[in-house]
Amino acid sequence: MALTEFELISRFFSRPETEREDVVLGIGDDCALLQVPAGMELAVSIDTLVEAIHFPPDTEPESLGHKALAVNLSDLAAMGAVPAWATLALTLPHSDSVWLEAFSRGFASLARRYQVQLIGGDTTRGPLNITVQVHGLLPAGAALRRDGAQPGDLIAVTGPLGDAGLALLALQNKYELAEFDSELRQRLEWPMPRLEVGQSLRGIARSAIDISDGLLADLGHIAEASGVGATLRLARLPLSRGVARYVKETGDWSLPLSAGDDYELCFSVPPARRSEAEHKALRAGCKLAWIGVIDVDPGIRCLTADDDLLDPVSRGYEHFHHP
Ligand code: ADP
Ligand code: MG
Numbered sequence: 001m002a003l004t005e006f007e008l009i010s011r012f013f014s015r016p017e018t019e020r021e022d023v024v025l026g027i028g029d030d031c032a033l034l035q036v037p038a039g040m041e042l043a044v045s046i047d048t049l050v051e052a053i054h055f056p057p058d059t060e061p062e063s064l065g066h067k068a069l070a071v072n073l074s075d076l077a078a079m080g081a082v083p084a085w086a087t088l089a090l091t092l093p094h095s096d097s098v099w100l101e102a103f104s105r106g107f108a109s110l111a112r113r114y115q116v117q118l119i120g121g122d123t124t125r126g127p128l129n130i131t132v133q134v135h136g137l138l139p140a141g142a143a144l145r146r147d148g149a150q151p152g153d154l155i156a157v158t159g160p161l162g163d164a165g166l167a168l169l170a171l172q173n174k175y176e177l178a179e180f181d182s183e184l185r186q187r188l189e190w191p192m193p194r195l196e197v198g199q200s201l202r203g204i205a206r207s208a209i210d211i212s213d214g215l216l217a218d219l220g221h222i223a224e225a226s227g228v229g230a231t232l233r234l235a236r237l238p239l240s241r242g243v244a245r246y247v248k249e250t251g252d253w254s255l256p257l258s259a260g261d262d263y264e265l266c267f268s269v270p271p272a273r274r275s276e277a278e279h280k281a282l283r284a285g286c287k288l289a290w291i292g293v294i295d296v297d298p299g300i301r302c303l304t305a306d307d308d309l310l311d312p313v314s315r316g317y318e319h320f321h322h323p
Contacts, residue, residue: 065106081136165259
């Protein structure tokens with residue numbers, strides 16, 4: 001059933017699942033009005049999902065609603081921010097109420113979990129495009145940034161790498177999994193932002209980023225912003241059984257090193273604070289893997305179990321190059 005733009009907004013988006021006291025005025029006027037508490041900084045980030053580029057056309061709308069918000073919350077997680085508000089710009093080929101119902105359910109349930117209130121947006125007709133902007137709060141000066149890594153820092157990640165990439169290969173029939181478990185597909189379609197860990201690392205991590213474009217690319221951003229380099233030990237990368245098997249069979253490290261969409265955090269801490277970081281992360285439900293060190297020479301080096309440098313082909317930069 002086709003709905004007008006106003007019917008669509010009022011039916012699916014104007015009754016927020018979360019009602020926050022710091023929202024002076026939510027959906028319905030020309031602007032939302034929000035209160036940022038004194039002494040806090042506003043962390044703002046935006047991400048777009050485009051059909052056929054960021055997700056296949058037959059992706060379940062409920063998982064899209066979840067993922068559109070999750071990838072944005074992941075950016076807040078990487079800064080250590082606490083999420084507060086979101087806006088949603090939806091471009092839809094037609095107003096399909098079944099699709100919208102499922103999409104808004106996926107969005108709302110993640111929003112409820114992290115007390116995020118949807119406070120506005122825009123709705124237009126055109127090729128499917130989902131843009132979410134999130135706003136989070138941070139004590140002034142406390143954000144985890146990309147530019148604070150120092151030589152000697154230890155590098156950690158919050159969870160297994162390459163699962164989303166492997167699920168995508170399997171969905172595209174480019175690789176046959178021995179046991180295509182639903183868990184792997186969850187990692188691609190229902191990523192969970194590492195918000196609790198990010199927040200718990202404030203004051204401990206010297207640099208942080210979320211892994212959306214692959215470990216080498218994203219750690220590369222930390223290295224560049226901080227004016228340092230890094231050396232990784234491949235044997236220490238946390239891998240699911242599926243990804244470990246893939247690497248063993250193909251000798252190709254591109255999934256854990258260069259495939260995107262995992263949304264784990266990568267960060268650096270001074271060695272003296274390693275166990276503190278470990279405890280905080282555990283309390284936030286995360287087992288850290290210590291995968292390497294920050295050093296002076298620019299660039300990211302990957303050492304094999306035999307201490308050899310991994311060759312560029314096995315790093316897989318080209319294979320997973322992002323548009
Ligand atoms: P305007 O013409 O002033 O931009 P709109 O008609 O686009 O207003 O939107 C009316 C209200 O509905 C605004 O408060 C806007 O923020 C909200 N809104 C529109 N689309 C969405 C959406 N997809 N999700 C959430 N809020 C929306
Ligand atoms: Mg508008």
